[in-house]
Amino acid sequence: MKLLVIGGVAAGTKVAAKYKRVMPEAEVTIVTKGRDISYAGCGLPYYIGEVIEGKDQLIVNTPARFAALTGVLVQTEREVTGLDSHEKKAIARNLRTGAEEIYEYDACVIATGASSVVPPLEGVRLPGVFTMRTPEDAIETRDYLKEHQVKKAVVAGGGFIGLEVAENLLAQGISVTVMDMAPQIMPGFDREMADYAKRHLEKKGIRVLTSTKLEGITGSQKAEGVKTDKGFLPAELVILSIGIRPNTGFCQEAGVEMFKGTILVDDKMRTNLPDVYAAGDCAMVTNRMTGERQWSPMGSSANMEGRTLALALGGEDVSYPGVLGTGVVKLPGLNGGRTGLTEEAARAAGYDVETVLAVTDDKAHYYPDASFFATKLIADRKTRRLLGIQVLGPGAVDKMTDIGVMAVTFGGTLDQMTSLDLAYAPPFSTAIHPFVTAVQILKNKLDGVMESFTPAEYMDGAAADYRIIDVNPAGPTIPGVTYVDLNKVQGEMPQQGFFGMGKEEKLLLVCAKGKRAYLLQNRLKHYGYTNTKVLEGSSFFNIIRTGNAAEKVTVSPEDITRVKALGCLHNKGTNNFNVRVITRNGKVTAEENRCIADAAALYGNGDVVMTTRLTMEIVGVPYERIEDLRDFLAGAGLETGGTGSKVRPVVACKGTTCQYGQLDSYSLSEKIHERFYHGYYEVKLPHKFKIAVGGCPNNCVKPDLNDFGIVGQRIPTYNIDSCRGCAKCQVADICPMGAAQVTDGKLVIDEEKCNNCGRCIGKCPFHAADEGTYGYKVYIGGRWGKRTAHGQALDRIFTSEEEVLSVLEKAILLFREQGNTGERFADTVSRIGFEKVQEQLLGDEILARKEEIVGASLHLKGGATC
Incomplete structure (x- = not known):
């Protein structure tokens, strides 16, 4: 028996390995276009995020290792160009030599998988534009990120892979926008579940644009932005994750029956051609609930299809029952799982549908890290059979989904599932399992006990x-x-x-x-x-809507306090508010500017003002329009906030666009914004914590009057041996601090006066001051306002951006742990003592206790009143 397998990733290697175990005497050959076989396609986003550290970890099996382990002959870099089912042979081109090769078979399995869709648009071949399908895609993307120090990225496609890539880019401190032409992200979820996930991603700092069409990518030498039907998105990196297309080009002329590029197979994985089979992402199977054709390109189903096919080829009476559409996705701080029919699909299939959305604890509420499941169940009213489940939550949504898989697979009814004896202990679940609780709520609804x-x-x-x-x-x-x-x-x-x-x-x-x-x-x-x-x-x-523009409501003190936490400040004597729009560092794109202007005209009085913290405020927003305004801004990836006892939005000067600028303060402040404003958004502090980044010692944004200030430095290195003792010293003349003087015929620098502005570097014609090291000076404990306090500079001048970010995180953690509710960081530093605070900020002990400090029940009220 000669078995030829065309393709060698999931389904191909599975059918080859399993068949060789079933029929050890068989001659099994894999022919594959790529150099790799059996790689972890679903792990690629995590390589980009460095969760998977080494590129070798992406390769499950090398061709040599697989061949030695299984006895299968593996022929890589061979592209099959034709299939003759009458002569039972496949024609392939050797990609290394160009020669044509013939492979004869008794049975042939097509497992060629699928490739990323790359639309025929301007700029899609520019450097900086990547797909995410093979290990090379992930490796090249990660290398490009590091080489080009990418700060902004656009992911085109809101499916699972696109969202996982977005999560991993965000974790690298990159500003990420996800766009999708569909009206929702997360296909396979119902729209309200996808809408909740979208709102969650936006809170985490990922901008999400739906119903947005990709029109091209701009840039001359590399990607610089994305053109859409809604406007322009700046981007240094673009990930195309807009879908995949089966690799079945050679099958058309061979007479294989196909639908939209997928190969139609029966429950034995047979095609319409004799002794020709197909499995994996290139094959279209059926939905096991409806019996209708369904394409489900997943690594899990590809492996099961391959195993079933191998057993069938070995003579066993087995069949593949089809797919349920099961899937799970990891997002930043939220996971999603689904199986079975969506509400829309169930109605289309003719079921009399009832659903419920149940929000439950995911484990005992008193147990540390207990959180929630938002579970949607879909059932048939007549039979009370469970048809599908969708789950969102930060924890083990796969557990909930897998219970649903078993229930749907075996035709379970709600009545059968109200007393399932599922595992319980406080670290794992609730006494009545959250799945059972959701079932009981839906049963109450069907029985008329609850109307909703x-x-x-x-x-x-x-x-x-x-x-x-x-x-x-x-x-x-x-x-x-x-x-x-x-x-x-x-x-x-x-x-x-x-x-x-x-x-x-x-x-x-x-x-x-x-x-x-x-x-x-x-x-x-x-x-x-x-x-x-x-x-x-x-x-x-849900977003609760309590009125419209025509309805006036009385705004209570409690309401004023509540919306203040959202960045909405009350105009006394009115029902109107100024709403703060977070702009990272005072810089906004043209598209964001247009959105803010439109929002001011639609929901406010048309005015937009700037605060002293470089935050934009939309003026005169009626109380009852606040949520509408926030929704409108969220559509462009903008958010409101910047109040309360927490890390505040950072301010920055123009940095290197200023003639004195020593560092890219915009870039650094954007990293601080993502890592600490968003990353610590839920962390309550004793009081507000303000951060400023100045590009040079001119201190335009007054870093030393903030809780934490960063000042760009350029530390001169003097070669005194080159000094000629000039009567008119160029270095001394340029020094704004009077720190440089010629004394006894030699240049002398007063280090107490020198502020490392770097203006003297390169000014000496005899090269006495040609060198300088770029660095960062850090001030802590500054404050502006009723009790002004100048911050004190740490003794060290830092030369690494990551060092500065680490010190900043330690300062926030120290303030949370050791500050008293109601006091500013300046008071904390004064009370503890500058030297003791500095010792902690320059050490590593406090960072090692990060989870303990963040998770502690501290500062439940906080001291900030604005």
């Missing part, structure tokens, strides 16, 4: 004529609506209704996650209220 609106229905305006009732456990949380304390709803309510609500009035009950809203509904039903709805996921999952 889904997030999708709420997004579509189903609750437009409902009065919102706030049932949050922490007191009034939703601005401008009636608050009801659940604990006080006891006994029969007065005839006129509770809190003025008629018993027939339409009431939308909203709490933190949904549980208390359900409890209130249960009580209100008992007391005769007939028109209540619970909002599934409540304020945790």
